[in-house]
Amino acid sequence: MKAGILTFPGSNCDKDLGNVLREFYGIEVEYLWHTSAFAIEHDLYFVPGGFSYGDYLRSGAMAAKAPSLKSLREASEKGRVITGICNGFQILTEAHLLPGALIRNDSLKHICEWVDLKGEGEFSFLPEDFALPVSHSEGNYLIDPDGLQSLEENQQIILRYRKNPNGSVADIAGIQSANGRIIGLMPHPERAFFPAMDYNQSLPIPGKTFLDRIFARV
């Protein structure tokens, strides 16, 4: 299996994600530099966290116009599984591959912490105490009432915060496209593979629990 990770000059979670994919899934990882189109020869794609081009305009707004995004759009038309994490989620909404938008946290502050999450639909198997780390300044998910209704009806909301940290509509932490092939997440599953010092190692690894289900779709 082979994963493609789109990278921009300001991406900074790309290496972490690639390392986790190689170490825990034993798959090949190719980094896809922003300046060129790429052939759709990967089994799945990731758009990682970071600050694409500095994000001084709206987060992801410029990245949505990058040459590599044209290829990603093509991959989506071919039904490849695409997962955007944090800045990757922002880029996917800016590119209209996912509905809605991500604006500044209501506290106007960056938040880096573990958050308790509730899985919905296909992810409702996640345990009661499921948590993943977030680290973002713009994770406040926004969508109009009709859009929200449509997300709810199509079971496109996959993760909700149990305690809303950023002001997101309907506590939304993660969504998917109507066909379930494109996933956008503010939490970072790749950061939840190395449990904290005191973490009981016999328990499931939260990041893996989550990503396993994404791999199952490939």
Next chain:
Amino acid sequence: MNESLIDKEGTAEEAVKLGLFPYEYDRICEKLGRTPTFTELAMFSGMWSEHCSYKNSILLLKTLYSKSDRLLAKPGEENAGALRLNDKQAVVFKIESHNHPSAVEPYQGAATGVGGIMRDIFTMGARPLVSLNSLRFGHPEKSRNRYLLRQVVKGIGDYGNSLGIPVAGGELFFHESFSKNPLVNAMTVGIASVESMASARARGPGNLVVYVGARTGRDGIHGASFASKELSNESAEERSAVQVGDPFMEKLVMEATLEVIQKKLVVSIQDMGAAGLVSSSSEMAASGGVGIDLHTDRIPAREANMQPFEFLLSESQERMLIVVEPTKYAELKAVFTKWELEAAEIGAVTDTGLLQIFHLGELYASVPASLLAKDAPRYEREVKEPVLPQAENHEIRDFANALSQKNEASAKDILTAILSHVNIASKKPLFRQYDTDIGLMRKIGPGQNSGVYRVPDSNQALSVTVDGNSFYISISPYEGVLHTVAEARRNIISSGATPIGITNGLNYANPFRPENYYFFESTIRAMSHAAETFKLPITGGNVSFYNESEDGPVLPTPMIGMVGLIENHEDALPATASPITALYLVGQFLPVLSASQYAWILRESQGGPLPQIDLAEEEKSGELILRANALKLLQGATDLSNGGAMIAALRMIFGGREVLRNSLGLTLHGSFAQSEGADKLLFGETAHTYLVAVTAGKESDLLTLAETQKVPLQKFADVTDNGSLTIGSIKMDVADLQKAWETGLEKYFR
């Protein structure tokens, strides 16, 4: 004047305007054998400023202990200190201050402080692993102080988060003296491959001098001299001397720089920090014993009609100067182009020893590089012991009275007041705004004794801390510095790491006042003594003078940065406890209430004397902790500092509750549960001492070990799962206490 120089003359009056003293101007004329040009004078004003030349500190700094088998770069020779970690890797670390910029423009001041110290690290070919920060403000009750605090924290966070370097820890302290002159010191720790570390020494006449990174504008001109005088009411007018940061640009510069160093395309490299281009070029030439010719008209500029002196002194951020062999220039340029950065050939290395500045073919300056970079005047200033805060009567019995009267409400009020005080309360409202996890190397993040992060591609982990005690220093600087070094060392040891090196950020007021210089001079003597006793090299540091406003000087504040090594990252020790275990005090426990935060919070008493400190006792208790950890006798450890044993124990419990989501409690043991002397025993501050959570079933092993190593050991408390703090017959809810601790500072961030 030299006939080929076309620039106007730099006069004595001009020199004074630029911040030089008349006798320094005379020295320039004497050394040059002529009067300087205006451009030359501007260059001297930057290079001979306090900030660049360390003219009032260097003679004493040279006396600091710096021996170590691990030492790779001698203090002051390269951009940062470097210590060998294993056959392949080295740790590179340093502290930098950005106090004055943060006082007038806190967001950009703090952000560019972070950017500057990051460049010092990656310039050496080291990828930054973590950063830390050490902050001082006036009390956040006042809106101006609150504004400075919030903006500084945001500036640090936004810059580091965007760059993708996690924050591993830091420290924070509030006192009125910092109201108009906050202290913002940033520390970065990076990892380099020993074999491909870069040098700042220019070599090889004929090699090209290449400028890379952001374009040059007029921002930050005279930043170095701005940092070298006192703040005043007019300082706000000097906002233009504060630089503006662009972390995205820094990320590009960092990635490209590390790539060209790793590909061995550079002869030498230096970042452009204080005094910008004149500083980087003259230092590189002087340390390599060569000359450099620069053509300022070839520099990528952001503004039109910039003059040579503006190019030379601009402190525009995110720029580097590189010396490259002509044959490798094309390959080097290709790397920078990939990262969408400009690389411009702006000059060449010469064998003249001169730094020569050309603009449109005309010569504006021709000065020996070493005269700028190495021959600044050096002064040892007069020292006079000031009137130090007098010893006060510290008979505080508030907590003892509450216990003897079995007054639960009163006991809880006292604990709540201490826990929620801004100097004790949880720092989470700060580090929640910092990415602490990026890079996936974290073992222990901020909020405990030290940050522990894995060394990439190795089994090792680094433990890092920065520590300062402005109170202790203001009361008794020599002993205060011994305490500070010892506490930083305890922070490192309680994470299971062996300390390997020290860096520092030294912050004082105007050095021309002998009473101020006294604190600096005492600091140097004490720090060197402690370092030599502990056999820890001081690998470098930063000095910031003129920290004062019209309200007076700040509390003198040396920050001690320390790095420790854990051979196997699995041996890292958290500062948390989990049930069911016992907490023991390890080491000579001699608590006093004078100079304590307890006396400050309850009585606003700031007098001494300090707790006793015996460095031999420090070594003994530290050795015991490391041995006990190697034998797996410990589940967690912390050192005693502000707030004494009680606060240390509660923090271990709070930490355990956060991680395990359970209802830990604490039952104090023996004399600690009695009212007699309770204030001093529970809240007094002491050197030498750790609080440890013993691994279940290992208590007798720990007792035996302590006995053989002759280290005092006494039981302090049992950790329970009943959610209560029990002191004799008094019980209170730990959840309430934890809430007080968590919200004490948080309310100022809402």
